[in-house]
Amino acid sequence: MKPSTVRESVEIRRLADCTFRQAVELWNLGFAGYYSDMTLTLDKFIAKLGSEWIRPELSVAAFIGGEPAGFVLVAVKEVDGVNLAWNGGTGVHPAYRGKGLAKLLMREAVAAMKEGGAETALLEVVQKNAAALAAYESAGFLVCDELIGMKRMGALNGISSVQPYAAEAYSTVRAKLQQIAKLPFFRHETAWTSAWFNLKDGEGIVVLDQEGVIGAYVLVRKTYGENGELQGVTLFQCAADSSRPDRKELLCAVLAEAFGPSDEACQRSVSNLSMSDPAVIEWLEAAGFEAVYTQYLMIAKL
Incomplete structure (x- = not known):
C-alpha cells in the first residue's frame, strides 16, 4: 500500500473508544519485531496505563480496514503547577511501517496533548531507531539528553x-x-x-x-x-x-x-x-x- 493510500484510508480513534482486546492488540502488533520483547498481557497492559498516568481519552489509535494499524499512548500529569505530557509508546503494525503512519499518529498525539492542557512533552527513543527519531522530529520534538x-x-x-x-x-x-x-x-x-x-x-x-x-x-x-x-x-x-x-x-x-x-x-x-x-x-x-x-x-x- 502506497503512503498516500495509507493516509487516505486510515481511521483515527482515541484509545478510550477501543476495546481492551483491541488496545492490547495494538500494542503487541505495534512493537512486533522490536529491539526487545515488548509483548504485554491484558493485565500488564492495564497496569501500565495506571502506573504511568496514561490517558486513554487522549491516546490515539489508527485502524485501516477496521484492523489495528498503530498507536501512540499519551500521559498527562500536573507537576508543581505545570502540565507535562509523555509519549508512553508509539507502535506501527509491520505491514504499515515506512508509509508515513507514525508521523500522522504523532501529529494527532501532539494535538491530543495540547487538548489535555500540556505545556511540555517528553519521550524516549532508542538511539538506533532512525525512523522513529524522524517521526518525532517531524512533530516538533528535539533531542535534549542521552540516556x-x-x-x-x-x-x-x-x-x-x-x-x-x-x-x-x-x-x-x-x-x-x-x-x-x-x-x-x-x-x-x-x-x-x-x-x-x-x-x-x-x-x-x-x-x-x-x-x-x-x-x-x-x-x-x-x-x-x-x-x-x-x-x-x-x-x-x-x-x-x-x-x-x-x-x-x-x-x-x-x-x-x-x-x-x-x-x-x-x-x-x-x-x-x-x-x-x-x-x-x-x-x-x-x-x-x-x-x-x-x-x-x-x-x-x-
Whole structure:
C-alpha cells in the first residue's frame, strides 16, 4: 500500500473508544519485531496505563480496514503547577511501517496533548531507531539528553579502592523525593519512568558535607526478599552540584551508598539514567556496570 493510500484510508480513534482486546492488540502488533520483547498481557497492559498516568481519552489509535494499524499512548500529569505530557509508546503494525503512519499518529498525539492542557512533552527513543527519531522530529520534538541502561551482578567489594574518597568528610541521609526535587541542581528533564513523581516505591539519598550542605543526590529503588536480603538495586537519577569543586567525591559517596551494602551479591541496575555527567558514567564503568541500551530523551514545547 502506497503512503498516500495509507493516509487516505486510515481511521483515527482515541484509545478510550477501543476495546481492551483491541488496545492490547495494538500494542503487541505495534512493537512486533522490536529491539526487545515488548509483548504485554491484558493485565500488564492495564497496569501500565495506571502506573504511568496514561490517558486513554487522549491516546490515539489508527485502524485501516477496521484492523489495528498503530498507536501512540499519551500521559498527562500536573507537576508543581505545570502540565507535562509523555509519549508512553508509539507502535506501527509491520505491514504499515515506512508509509508515513507514525508521523500522522504523532501529529494527532501532539494535538491530543495540547487538548489535555500540556505545556511540555517528553519521550524516549532508542538511539538506533532512525525512523522513529524522524517521526518525532517531524512533530516538533528535539533531542535534549542521552540516556543509558546498565547492569551488574554480584557484590561490589573493592569499589572504594577503585575510586577512593574521604568518607569522613561526608554523611548520607534518606530524604523524601518531593524534598529532593526542590534542590537547585535537581534534574527535572528526565525519562518519565525516572521522574520523582513516578517512583512511588523509590527512595532518595542525599550527601551532606561537614557544614550540612547537600551536594549530591540519587533516586533509587531497592527490592528485598522474604528474609530481608537485598535482591536488587535500580538507579534512576544521580546528580551533584556542578559548582562544587568536590563534586566527584560527592558522587562517589552517594553512589556507594545507593548501591550498598557493597558485600551484598545482588543485581544492580541503571534505568534511563542521564549521560550528561561523565563522572557518573565513569564511576559506574569502574564498578563493573555494563551498558544494556542507550536512548535519546526528546522534548517539545507545546
